Amino acid sequence: MKEIYLVGGAVRDKLLGYPYSEKDWVVVGATPEEMESEGYRPVGKDFPVFLHPETGEEYALARTERKTAPGYSGFVFHTSPDITLKEDLLRRDLTINAIAEDCQGNIFDPYGGRQDLQSRILRHVSDAFSEDPVRVLRVARFAARYHHLGFTLAEETRQLMSSMVQEGEVSHLVPERVWKETERALREPSPHIFVEVLRQCGALAVIMPELDNLFGVPQPKQHHPEVDCGLHCLMALEQARQLSEDSEVLFAALVHDLGKAETPTEELPRHIGHESRSLPLIETLCDRLGVPKKHRELALSVARDHTNCHRAMELRPTTLMQLMQRLDGFRRPQHLEQFLLACEADAKGRTGLEQHPYPQREYVLQALVACNRIQARDVMEEGITGKAIGEALTRKRVSALKQFKQQFTTQDKTQ
Incomplete structure (x- = not known):
């Protein structure tokens, strides 16, 4: 007998009272032939997924999976009308994502997801979690999404993620998938938490070593009360998220100071010339992860010229003109506006200066108007x-x- 359940994020967010738009369904007790005979359109490559003939929502047949090789794609999936809902939910990543709801509104929660929602805990369902390295990124992203609601990562899950890193599983992540999860995480309410979680389990050093290398590097306390370069980049990202939801701006704010990790030890805590040292590191990071061109361009612009922007009102008119031309501000004013937002985030991403005004942004915009x-x-x-x-x-x-x-x-x- 075929049974249909709402699963995953829609159930989770519904119970949380959190906004959601997408709905995913799991079908128990059906075959692909039955689904197609009812008008569902097959779209799954690795396992049977169907689109509803009217709503277009995804309906997946209940399935189990078996690890056969390292990495994200090393799985064999098995579907059968005999597979139960409980077996299907067991393969999911977090308990809060392993909750189902039937058509009458009854909740099916075999792994304690509702309790973890109430306790604000992100906890893995089973040790099968460790078989898929993408789940490290997903958990970090969920932590960034729900941090403002008080969610924290269960210690046993953190330890499991650390083990996955130590065993080399995270090294098998496909770069495109790393960027996809990162770009989504940047737009979450607390994107800095995404980076923190990855760093705590050791994954950041594997997928973004250029960023990880900033932590522990000092800078002058009179300019950066937080001192630590890595912490400053997280604070800049946090400020950027308050200013914008644009992932280009957020990425630029995060990586603008990568060059400080390569400052010669004898020059610390000063970082003269870190702007130019940042550029090849950003290029390397973007090449490795397949970062889109627009994100790369803005990140390079901010890394190269953020200190010039901070001094905008002191610059000679000829120097200010050169800055606006270098940023292609006359042809692409949006690029200039994005640049200014990232620079403002950098200026405010310092302990005690979060609410400090940043008149440079308006000054440059007014200067552009005067030129135009x-x-x-x-x-x-x-x-x-x-x-x-x-x-x-x-x-x-x-x-x-x-x-x-x-x-x-x-x-x-x-x-």
């Missing part, structure tokens, strides 16, 4: 042609910046 009042057609109307148009346009915009700076300074003094 002068367009190429204004230069061409003077009879200038060819390459000279760009040079003349830059001169006129620098002149406009001089006037803008004077007005801004005068206005600031009168306030």
